Amino acid sequence: MKFVDLDRVSLRYGEDADGTLALHGATLRVATGEFVAVVGPSGCGKSTLMKVVTGLWPPTAGAVIVSGRKVTGPLSIAGMAFQNPTLLPWRTTLANVMLPLEIVQPHCSRLRREWAAYLAKARDLLALVGLKGFEDHFPWQLSGGMQQRASLCRALIHDPSLLMLDEPFASLDMFTREELWLALQDLWLAREPTVILVTHDLREAVFLADRVLVMSARPGRIIAEREVTLPRPRNLDGTYEPYSVALVHELREHISAARSTAA
């Protein structure tokens, strides 16, 4: 079953012809519970793709269908995390993680009545990503990696059926990044949301995703896709095994090709 279905979607920023054409004829299908990674040369419209899927930007042409319904405005079923953790500095880690519960139905109206249950849920989620004991710290008291973990928890607290990750680990060092890959894999295996992960990191894409899509240079569209058939749960050593290495190499070539056609 297709959960996300983009059919020949184009998006041009601005209203006149000289506005940037970010997407042109992007076609993308993601099945329910699938983990898809989108890679591509920088500036190819990956982030635009995220905004179109979540309904934050209406496409200029083409249709976006999520969960069987045409997207006309912001979805309320999506959880998002960005390269920048964007935690609210006036809230503690716990309060930051619980923010979506104050907005999304049905949690919003139940929150006060079932406060204890929700609190426990948020604490469990934080513990799962290794933030036990930091619930009452403020974001600026956390390291970059810890902030990003909290941001992931915030994206997941309301059990979204669609998780949109826009280069969530790009600003982290390699070791923290790998740790978070494992954390994300655990979260995904436990809850099986549909995930679209935008990334520059091909190893990350191959490690995490069921399917990797390659985007062309701007205006972006999908020019190649590869299934990743590695069994789950995957481990980090696997990323250095011949299968993964060959896959990374192949994706790399697609991207170099996309870049050279652009130049």
Add this chain to the structure above:
Amino acid sequence: MVTADMLDDTPPLRPRKPYLLRRKALRHILPWMVIIGIFVIWEIVVRVFEIEQFVLPAPSAIFASGWEWREPILVNAWQTFMTTVIGFLLAVIVGLLAGIAVGSSSLMYDSFYPALIGFNSIPKVAVVPILVIWFGVGTIPAIITAFLIAFFPILVNVAVGIATVEPELQDVLRALGASRWQVIRKVGLPRSMPYFFASLKVAITFAFVGTIVAETVAANKGIGNLMLVASSRFEVPLAFAGLLVTSVMGIAMYLVCAAAERRMTGWAMRGADAPQAAQG
């Protein structure tokens, strides 16, 4: 190589300095020393150059005069204080509401901003005579002048705080299906609070200026009026005593605003003494 078990159980504490040399203590004492220093230098200058009292009275003469006239000063100071506080509170309410309205949409921001700048460029002294025509001489023109002069910085700061919410932060909330009002309430307002409280500190001093200006032009009560009467009688030390009382009230209200700021927006002022945890 040093292994963990070769180290002491607890890392050493930094030795404490004697009280007066500690940064915190110094910070509390220094402002007082500056103020006393100004008065001392002032007194010396007046005495050494033998400046006439009706040109620049010495601090000693000002304090003496202030003590002598303490009753009228207190009565008029209370009048000025109440006028200012009422004008200031009006400015806070109107500035906050209008700031939210202007900051919440870029259309509103772009449409209202030029008009607001134009309005703020008008010297408020020039407005007082008009207010007198409308409301007569008395407290009301002073309240309105204090309000007019104080509400602008509040409005601008709240509007800017709300208008400059990071787009990604808005996206996080909008992707959850948050309404515009929810985005303002959960992100815009808390985010603009440091701006708001910073503007209060400016606004309260402005409000005093507004009140005194209006009282000087069109009132029969208040510190502004007292100073006008004093200087027309060449009681220059009394006029200076009025100034002094005004600055004391200004500082007091400033401290109240600063305390409110620290209490409400401590998260935005993570100073050296904030606990720094977990790096890494």
